Amino acid sequence: MRGRRCVIVFAILTVALAYLLYEPFPSAIEQPWPARAYIVIVETTIKIGRYGELLGLGSWGKLCRETQDFLARHFLAPSVPDSITVTDAVFDGVGVRIYRPSTAKNELNGAVVYLHGGGWVWGSINLYEGLTTALATRIGMPVVSVEYAFSSTIFTP
DSSP: HHHHHHHHHHHHHHHHHHHHSSSSTTTTOOOOOHHHHHHHHHHHHHHHHHHHHHHHHHHHHHHHHHHHHHHHIIIIIOOOOTTEEEEEEEEEEEEEEEEEEETSSSOOOOOOEEEEEEETOOTTTTTTTHHHHHHHHHHOEEEEEEEEEOOOOOOOO
16 A cells, blocks of 8 residues: 555656646746756655655644755765865854855955845755855855754744
8 A cells, every 4th residue: 555655656746747748838037947957856845845745744834944955965066166165063052054255264254144035934045056156256255154943843821
């Protein structure tokens, strides 16, 4: 019975992926494949979260974040150029990733603090690593990407 369920789930995911990859895409976008890859990751994440919650594997939000982070690390992870030094650190209990270009001066004259998108519910520093790497490369300043707590896991009065 379990093997049969796995085959059915695999078939559904294959059809969904084929649909997402081959549905029409706006022609005005010059490089549609990176955008398409992001859309596939978001849509796949939402579906895994929804069906995982129905199957009792955990909460929708937690499953979505874990799936999105896994897919981003394994399928969207850009190669960081040698001109960028990447450092993970923790400041006051909050994880950050610092992208420091080799063109930046040794003394710190400024930095960009990047709070990734996701409405305080979604996203991770892994998902936006391509953007923060490109930003540090283009502006020649350190970029600090913050891995903040999500509103669905941290409640305030």
